[in-house]
Every structure is written in C-alpha cells, then in structure tokens.
Amino acid sequence: MIRDVRARLFAHLLAVSPSFHERNPAGKLTTRVTSDVENLNELIATGVLPSLFDLLKIAGVLVLMFATNLQLALFTLGSLPVVVLISVLFRNNAQRAYQEVRTTLATQNGFTAEVIGGVRATRAFGREREVLARYQQKNATTTTAWLRTVLHFSLFFALVDSAIRITTVGMLLFGGRAVLHGEISIGQFTKFWLYFGMLSS
Numbered sequence: 001m002i003r004d005v006r007a008r009l010f011a012h013l014l015a016v017s018p019s020f021h022e023r024n025p026a027g028k029l030t031t032r033v034t035s036d037v038e039n040l041n042e043l044i045a046t047g048v049l050p051s052l053f054d055l056l057k058i059a060g061v062l063v064l065m066f067a068t069n070l071q072l073a074l075f076t077l078g079s080l081p082v083v084v085l086i087s088v089l090f091r092n093n094a095q096r097a098y099q100e101v102r103t104t105l106a107t108q109n110g111f112t113a114e115v116i117g118g119v120r121a122t123r124a125f126g127r128e129r130e131v132l133a134r135y136q137q138k139n140a141t142t143t144t145a146w147l148r149t150v151l152h153f154s155l156f157f158a159l160v161d162s163a164i165r166i167t168t169v170g171m172l173l174f175g176g177r178a179v180l181h182g183e184i185s186i187g188q189f190t191k192f193w194l195y196f197g198m199l200s201s
Contacts, residue, residue, distance in 0.1 A: 107141075
C-alpha cells in the first residue's frame, strides 16, 4: 500500500501545473514525499496493529475485573473520564504541534536544497553569512516546534501516570478496607490487583 501511495503521489507531482512547483520549493516537496509517506508507513506498522491488540487486551481484562469484583471494578474505572479528557486535550494540542513541525521542517529542507543548488552563486557574490543566518533562523524555528511537541508528550504521559498512581492508592485503600471487613477475600483482591496491573501497563 505504501508503494502505491508513493507512486500516486509522485504521479500527482508530475501532473500539477508549473505554478505549483514555483510556489513550493523542491526540497519542501521532497520532504513531503519521503518523510510524510514514511511516517504513514510507521503509523500502519507500529500504530494500528498494536493499538488493535491493546484494545482487545483492555476489553478482556475489564471483563475479568468485573467478574472478580464489581465494586472494585467500578471504583477503578472512576479515573477513566479524567484519562479520556487528558487524551482528547493532548490529541488536539499534539496534532497542531506536529503539524507545525512538519511545516517548519519542510520549509527548512526546501531552503537547504535551494542553497545547495545555488552554492556557486552564493559564494560568487559573497552571501555566505546572510545565507547561514537565514538557515540558523529556520533551524531555530524547527527546533522550537520540536520542543513544543516534546513538551506536549511529556505533559501527557506525566498526567496519565499521575492519574494511574492516584487510582492505585485509592484502590489499595478501598480494597484493603473491604478485605478487613470481610467483603472480599485476600485472594480476590490479589487477583484483581494483578488484573489492574495488566490494565495499567
């Protein structure tokens, strides 16, 4: 499928009007054709199938948790709305940040390709410092965009981990009290704890 995407994309580039190529540098288009298609390949190979397996695992573990103890299962799922809200906010912010990364990186690669193609003219007119300054500016813009993306990922994983840890502490208190009052057995609580570990891993 990725091969067909590359072929159709390349055929499309050959079919568009010359004005399109005048507005978009060759380096920028090269980045779109290579990097973006490779990202799509990685998404299919390492994103879709593992996500499907994870969903199946989550569904199976939830069934086992509810079968073990209904009250503990409901208590554990109390943090689910928080995790869903965090995920939605992360998705929106991360999507915008990554789009900015792709745009700035494509612009930087396009500028690099133009400079390399015209390096003789640049050196002939003594424009090395100006070109270097423009490249450093574009490179700084790309770096800032990447750092913003990393920040979103860091906050997301930190918040999700905090929600899981708070749920773990609450489950220990709630489950421990249930064991002390004889509402569930130690074996049931231990089994539920193992299921929760599988769910949060």
